[in-house]
Amino acid sequence: MPEYRWPDMSKRKVMGQRFSRLDGVEKSSGRAKYNSDLNKPGMLHAVLVTSPHAHAKVRSIDTSAAEKHPGVAAVRVIAPAGTEIQWAGWEVAMVAANTELAARDAAAKVKVEYEALEHFVREADLKKVKTRAKPAGEQVEGDPEMAAKQADVISEGYYGIPVLTHCCLETHGNVTQWTPDNKVEFNPSTQSVTSIRGDLARLLSVPAANIHVHQDHVGGGFGSKFQPDRWGLESSQISKQAGGRPVKMFLDRASELILGGIRPSGFANIKMGAKKDGTITLWESESWATGGIGGGGSPPIPYVFTKIPNRRQSHSAVSTNTAPSRAWRAPNHQQACYLTCAPLEDLAAKLKMDPVQLLIKNAGLTARPDTYVRQLKKAAELSEWSKLWHPRGDAGKGSIRRGLGVGAGTWGGAGHDSTARVTIHPDGTVEVELGSQDLGTGTRTIIAQVAAESLGLRVQDVRVKLGDTNYPPSGTSGGSTTVGGVSSSTRKASLNALEKLYGEVAEALGAPADQLTVSEGKVLVKDNPAKSLPWKAACQKLGVKTISETGSNVPAQAAREGLNTGGVGGVQIADVSVDIETGVVKMNRLVAVQDMGLVINPKTAESQIFGACIMSICGALMEERITDEITGRVLNADMEFYKLAGIKDIGEIVVHLDITEENDKRGVIGLGEPPAVPGIAAISNAVANAIGLRVPTVPMTPMHVLNALAGRKS
């Protein structure tokens, strides 16, 4: 069996290099085709009819006029009479027609009678939540009463972080074709090419072997695109009903923001206590959150600083008449980070202490004290903390106030189940195939780097093929598990294939197979490098054969093999300027220090962190799903009032990859989620530092900032 361990850091030639994404040109030139770009001959276009009511019973549904509309091929009732609708935007029917326009016009002709019921859609105020809250019971650790009495300083506050949406640029949906021979061709927008086949097989009662899934690119998922969803099921049924015509069904923008996934909210009344020297002794929290009708959202607080000795916690899940939550890039972590790091900064302000010093002093309360202390110091250095930070509110007299704030996060990120197949052709061509997907993070690129490194080749010598169920199965791209999984499986498959190649060329090189190695496009004898064959010449020895070997990452074995693992820390420091007359917050700089074990490609890694920082800036300053109490609907299911930052709103982003020998030895660790965690808290803390008080809820829009400054309730 080959030695699968990664080559030493100093000996890597291709891994660790800053390669641009292999599909970068294709994507930036518009040549990359997403499944929402896919149009097949004879294709039908399907659209949803959705409920305008947030809570209602369907009394009757009449599709006759829609069915008669010119061009309509099928109308399916999803919510028959008697269905209890639980949120505005609920799928009631689906209409398919020859054109999208015809489908939309026909959808408007579906007549639905509703009996409107009382709804509840806003959960920020605990007093209004009442019976909609399900308390999870109180947890007590240590002696919070005594700690409260003995604390030199107590800090108390209300904090809130709202529901926001995934807002994927490519909306959720699929092109599907269920032909009369009971085969299904499925082209979804998904984070899970391999598993979506099995999910669809169950939904349609079609053997998995009869389903083929293909996807080249996905336009954003963030945790919201794992399942075939209701629209995948219904549109497939329509295809079958229409005799096997392909059906295209992608959500429109409004449905994308309403149904395509939301991040649960998080609200809390929090009390913290400490000794004069900053030693934290007390945590008390009464928290609540909603992730839709089923409740949901339970931020793990206190976060990172988990070992506060005396704690009292209670949490309630609030049921609202809104669409259910989906995993959102580090589920529960932004909320937990905000609900912990904001009170921590408030405590520091009350202690009249530098918050970075407070975190360093209490690093012992975290699972990885050394990492956090190192990262806090690095982030402080990169943000010019010692020069720019000032005690809270001490930002001068003008209308523009500058402030700095800090946040810390953590995540797992160990590799998922993944199998790769490496094929070596007699002409020297190398293919790597995985039923995985590249979410835009650079998965293709790092696979090519790993294969090239393992085979002694260059990146351009390797063809990476992803996104097809004809390739070996690979896990769901969720939980930052992809890079660990696919790099390990690719490594193993590459070395397994290489072992076979050595067997084929050993004779020609006059050395036993186990004495061979590869380097810089050659197969050579370890002890006698003069004896070598160029890669192509070596492969020609295969004659008409090809070598095709697989390799798998098995999570239970991964740590032992040393290829990948989980568990990282990250620290971010935000630098903002707040116009106290207008409430407008501008980003000056966001510094991100992040560890991630072994870094295969620093460029794509940094790029991931840039994206995560931008997402945090949006979440801290702009993003919020706004529901209407009267109609129960989402008011900003569009990209006009569901605000996202533009390039001018981002400021400078400084990324420091915490690459150390020690981190490298841990193997590959996922990076998708961890850097998306600390930013919101850091930005909120920077605003508090700038203006001298806490804006209790994010996003810190001008409204919330001015309301906080004026002492008005938002």
Next chain:
Amino acid sequence: MQPFEYASPKTLKEALALLGTGWGDAAVLAGGTDLLSLMKDNVMAPKRVVNVKEIPELKGITKTGAGVRIGAAVTVDELANNALIRASFPALLEAAQGISSMQMRNMGTVGGDLCQRPRCWYFRAGFGLLPTHEGKNLVAEGDSRYHAILGAGPAHFVSASSFGPALIALGAKVKIASAKGTREVEAAKFFVAPQNNETREVALQPNEILTEIVVPVSAAKNATYEIRQKDALDWPLATASVSLTMKGTAVGSARIVLGHVGPTPFDADGAAKWLAGKSITVETAEAAGKAAVESAKPLKDNAYKVQMAAVAVKRALLAAAGVKA
């Protein structure tokens, strides 16, 4: 979307002949940045769409005896790059630059900016200009964070026009044509607060087209200050356009017009009169700003906009006078 007839006339006369007597008969298409989304969302469903971008009479920026004439179909980008505008009307230039999307500046027109429909989220969801639901006033009882703080009601949306406040401050007139002839309206009177769901927000009849805007050239110092959350494309939360005719170092007369705070641009006449005879300092500018919003009646969620509007006035005055804050 309702099927519609499309016409692209080459002359104003032809275009006018294509309009109807009711609002549903025909809609004028210029940049399309607003009309298309209204039609896609079924908020508007005209039977005919009349493209006016091919009509020479609606184009060009020229100097005339009465001032600078801006064709209604001039794009925002053309306006922002025009030497006449840049030389005399920083208030218009700054408003144009506030439309911070290249695509919008390239496609959107000055006439379209004045005629665009409100961005009120209840209006866009089909609840009308004075939106109600089950007997409840949606704006007053719903979410009013982006709504009006000024105006007598019953409309509470905010005029979305970027150029309206500046044109009013500069004393501009707009020319309106119909098959029967042309008429001229002061920019200030072009905007109308609707009293019911059937009327419009501008003084146009269904059979009329806004053809041009004439801005008088004077020595008046002028400026626009917009408060937007984002530097990227975003609607202002409050804006102020001001024009100051100086008498020595003091203000002879002033116009102060607020945007995005009421169903029409709000002419803060009282504040303007108060400024006469005073020189612009941080103190007088701030006092004028406060005076400008004296009659503000914020709704449930938008008290924050009162201060914002006052600050916009202060900063516009300081910018116009060249005084550093």
